[in-house]
Amino acid sequence: DFVDMETEERVRRYDRAHVFHSWSAQGKIDPLPIAGGRGCEFWDFEGKRYLDFASQLVYTNLGHQHPKVVAAIKEQAERLCVIQPAFASQPTAELAHAIAELAPGDLEMVFFTNGGAEANENAIRLARMYTGRHKILAAYRSYHGATHGAITITGDPRRWASEPAISGVVHFCGPYTYRSSFFSKDEKEECERALAHLEEIIQYEGAHTIAGIILETIVGTNGILVPPEGYLQGVREICDKHGIVMILDEVMTGFGRTGYWFGCEGFGVTPDLMTCAKGITSGAVPLGAVVISRKIADAFQDRVFYGGLTYSGHPLACAAGLAAVTAMKEEGVVENAKMIGDEVLGPGLRELMDKHPSVGDVRGRGCFWGIELVKNRETREMLVPFNASGAEMGPVGELGHAAMNRGLSLMIHWNVIMIAPPLIITPEEAQRGLAILDEVLEITDRAVS
Numbered sequence: 224d225f226v227d228m229e230t231e232e233r234v235r236r237y238d239r240a241h242v243f244h245s246w247s248a249q250g251k252i253d254p255l256p257i258a259g260g261r262g263c264e265f266w267d268f269e270g271k272r273y274l275d276f277a278s279q280l281v282y283t284n285l286g287h288q289h290p291k292v293v294a295a296i297k298e299q300a301e302r303l304c305v306i307q308p309a310f311a312s313q314p315t316a317e318l319a320h321a322i323a324e325l326a327p328g329d330l331e332m333v334f335f336t337n338g339g340a341e342a343n344e345n346a347i348r349l350a351r352m353y354t355g356r357h358k359i360l361a362a363y364r365s366y367h368g369a370t371h372g373a374i375t376i377t378g379d380p381r382r383w384a385s386e387p388a389i390s391g392v393v394h395f396c397g398p399y400t401y402r403s404s405f406f407s408k409d410e411k412e413e414c415e416r417a418l419a420h421l422e423e424i425i426q427y428e429g430a431h432t433i434a435g436i437i438l439e440t441i442v443g444t445n446g447i448l449v450p451p452e453g454y455l456q457g458v459r460e461i462c463d464k465h466g467i468v469m470i471l472d473e474v475m476t477g478f479g480r481t482g483y484w485f486g487c488e489g490f491g492v493t494p495d496l497m498t499c500a501k502g503i504t505s506g507a508v509p510l511g512a513v514v515i516s517r518k519i520a521d522a523f524q525d526r527v528f529y530g531g532l533t534y535s536g537h538p539l540a541c542a543a544g545l546a547a548v549t550a551m552k553e554e555g556v557v558e559n560a561k562m563i564g565d566e567v568l569g570p571g572l573r574e575l576m577d578k579h580p581s582v583g584d585v586r587g588r589g590c591f592w593g594i595e596l597v598k599n600r601e602t603r604e605m606l607v608p609f610n611a612s613g614a615e616m617g618p619v620g621e622l623g624h625a626a627m628n629r630g631l632s633l634m635i636h637w638n639v640i641m642i643a644p645p646l647i648i649t650p651e652e653a654q655r656g657l658a659i660l661d662e663v664l665e666i667t668d669r670a671v672s
């Protein structure tokens with residue numbers, strides 16, 4: 224909307240001099256200063272607009288600056304920014320009530336955190352205290368956050384720098400039909416073999432030593448891996464059989480992302496603990512939550528829960544969350560996410576796969592999709608290597624830059640482009656993004672052998 228190159232220059236200079244950025248070699252980045260945003264778009268200081276096909280880091284579920292969220296933050300800031308967690312606060316209580324109503328089954332109690340990692344830390348703590356057991360089983364190809372416990376349960380290279388890790392974490396392979404660890408030929412076989420593998424790990428580890436099993440309902444940054452029909456139900460049964468707490472990480476999949484309020488509803492499964500963050504406030508103020516089953520919460524009626532945070536249930540964050548949830552209900556946002564997935568993104572991405580030889584697979588639901596890029600469709604060789612970064616990203620990095628130049632912001636993890644726009648996106652906006660993708664996939668097509 225405005226050109227303010229003086230501010231842009233200062234932001235750029237101070238950022239490079241003093242802001243230490245996440246997951247980066249500090250000398251190899253050049254962060255673009257952003258001046259503003261609204262809805263599905265944000266813009267730089269030259270006024271160039273970008274359609275956000277990643278909802279930032281998969282969290283602006285209502286887009287930027289939703290008026291009801293902004294108004295609620297302002298109102299709560301005027302009334303009471305903060306009260307410590309030993310008191311009861313109106314936005315906190317009302318948001319917990321709203322989540323309890325929306326969450327499936329007996330997920331009725333909410334422990335608030337500042338983000339997703341802390342939610343997972345506290346889920347681990349709850350599972351351990353509840354069962355009196357120690358071990359946590361977690362999947363390879365997963366991301367659960369960057370605090371010490373959360374990064375330990377993470378099953379990707381982001382964990383390596385934090386090792387030695389917390390004790391008692393054992394990894395297993397979840398299902399991934401396109402690159403099966405179990406040599407499966409189809410989804411059904413992948414489901415059966417992945418469940419048999421999990422049972423085998425439990426046997427070797429000793430069920431009586433395992434407090435919890437944690438999974439992302441649909442794996443996010445590790446490739447948008449939708450579990451085959453029956454897998455999560457199978458994990459549920461295994462947990463019940465062995466008295467293990469089932470934890471689903473819904474940090475990305477929660478709050479409408481998959482076309483359901485929570486991703487697990489789409490699979491007909493209720494975990495014992497469900498962790499959330501990101502979309503809970505549409506990202507406007509940091510907030511996370513562990514949604515706790517009545518059964519587990521009741522175990523702490525007379526017993527102290529040894530966990531806490533200075534900002535647990537922060538009123539300003541919860542006011543943003545309450546407004547976001549209310550707006551989502553009033554405006555049919557979850558329904559829109561489902562419609563966009565069924566009618567625009569799903570068919571549109573499958574068309575791109577038909578047309579572009581570098582696309583090996585597309586998968587997802589709602590506003591949560593992945594495009595997996597390959598060198599060769601027969602061999603399924605990844606277009607860029609495992610754990611590629613910087614220059615190793617080659618044509619995929621180029622594709623990202625070309626999309627940005629054309630006004631489309633993408634989130635790319637190795638050889639997978641994540642398609643996760645705000646859930647308020649219109650069919651026209653989604654089509655506009657798909658059209659740009661169609662253009663830039665020519666770049667990766669040239670790398671196909």
Ligand code: PLP
Nearest residue numbers: 338339340366367368443474475
């Ligand atoms: N769990 C999942 C599935 C995530 O995608 C993320 C973040 O990307 C986290 C947990 C960690 O959340 P946070 O960065 O808010 O700590």
